[in-house]
Amino acid sequence: MSPEPKGKTLLDNKTAVITGGAQGIGAAIARAFAEHGARIVIGDVDAAQAQRTATELGADAIGIGCDVTDGASVTALLDAARSAFGSVDIMVNNAGITRDATMRKMTEAQFDDVIAVNLRGTWNGTRLAAAIMRESGGGSIINLSSISGKVGFVGQTNYSAAKAGIVGLTKAAAKEVAHLGVRINAIQPGLIRTAMTEAMPAKAWDAKMAEIPMQRAGEPSEIASVALFYASDLSSYMTGTVAEVTGGRHI
Template structure:
């Protein structure tokens, strides 16, 4: 039997990148998925690629608690429940601290930190009634070591680690598990747009000698979503190729 047969997952930022890779892996393992993203047309196209009857698309701004609540409610009304929540939506507004605007700081904190809190809270409200559920938050290596030009992003991703642990303690006795993933250099449209010299310098920091693939993050998400990790909560799993061990 597939690892997620009969389960329903909500994935924010699910129209592309890591979110879509996770959705693909979950569907391959028997799950039904609800994708939430800002661009409804792109989200609908992503859901269509996953297959009729197994995926639904919802426009969702994760900084709005009402929209996140509507997103998780869609899982219940469309597929009959909510078993897995992946808080993956994110943005970057990179700039040195001297040049970063207050708005750029606020945007990143709102999407990553408040967005993740909205997702945890909405999902946990449903899962606690069912006495089961897995919530997965997307942190980053940037939240562990700090990156130049990312005082906003590094702060938000570090905050997600603390939020994951605090929330996990609140709901563990209710059968709800909350864990986080901290990816490193993962191949994507965004990272491949880097100047070659920057890309090469980052790869040189990876002991495994290469960037990761989105599917390698999705595999860890699958592990945390499934019963294979049934005795794990409040953990942060690095997916970095050994970078900054």
């Protein structure tokens, strides 16, 4: 669970844009931010689900269809945030897909699709949000990588490459805009209990669990808590960092 607000909440008067925020980890981040006073803009390729999730968060939240592979679509999302709430203070680049297959069987389309959504999508969100934040005096950008980008997993040459690329992107971009008050950090989740991971075969789940020193899967709220830390002034002297939220897996 995200920390309970005490007195002034951590994100008062801030506007947060979250891609892939209609469900799973993105929705958990949106809820945590809303609990701490942020105005929420959810961008998701599933516009209807984005709107439903936003409705659950209350009056200071909107949901909009967004294809992160298209820079114009991301620009429209950010413009909608400024039109509705006046600013873009926090950007969470969370949208992602998997198209798992071994190299022998993976198609070029499967490779390209994962790179486009996960890596180019994060680049679009980072560069376009940073362009706004540098003019307004600063902000926080949070990019969702994965432990797969650190160690590499069989069947994920596309996904591991994209998630490793997000780390490099985060560090390079952080150096470009640090002097302008824009902070950019990344989170690498491990095995997190979501509808997608719980659908995996029991044998695969057990193999992953055996690698986790804390002997349990993480919850989406535990990723959201770290995102809240990066979004808030609690991490005001941190940029270009990578937080592994994995229960100790692959340390």
